[in-house]
Amino acid sequence: xxxxxIVAIDNKIEQAMDLVKSxxxxxxxxxxxxxxxxxxxxxERNSVLERENAVLKSLANSEQLSQLTxxxxxxxxxxxxxxxxxxxxxxxxSQQLQPPPQPQPQTQLDASQQPQxxxxxx
Numbered sequence: 383x384x385x386x387x388i389v390a391i392d393n394k395i396e397q398a399m400d401l402v403k404s405x406x407x408x409x410x411x412x413x414x415x416x417x418x419x420x421x422x423x424x425x426e427r428n429s430v431l432e433r434e435n436a437v438l439k440s441l442a443n444s445e446q447l448s449q450l451t452x453x454x455x456x457x458x459x460x461x462x463x464x465x466x467x468x469x470x471x472x473x474x475x476s477q478q479l480q481p482p483p484q485p486q487p488q489t490q491l492d493a494s495q496q497p498q499x500x501x502x503x504x
Contacts, residue, residue, distance in 0.1 A: 439447065 442450070
């Protein structure tokens with residue numbers, strides 16, 4: 383009788399282990415799907431940032447690029463620097479990268495619209 387009890391207990395333990403294993407596998411599969419989605423979103427975000435970076439580089443002159451390189455190099459050499467401080471330091475540089483305002487086209491004046499010289503009589 384005790385032999386059959388041991389077999390029954392072993393079967394119950396095996397069933398419980400199978401149940402735990404199936405629950406763990408389900409949880410892991412769910413987590414893998416969430417992580418795959420996050421990876422996909424990060425790749426898309428990275429692509430957008432790379433395109434923005436290329437546009438900014440194309441609009442910047444060489445002096446601005448060298449200044450940016452110097453600032454990022456100094457920030458990377460500073461121990462304990464955070465990405466937030468790096469972004470705060472780079473904000474003025476990114477504002478410098480804005481294209482300069484376009485000069486207003488000068489309009490041609492015809493002869494009747496020519497400015498008159500100031501003439502004072504003595």
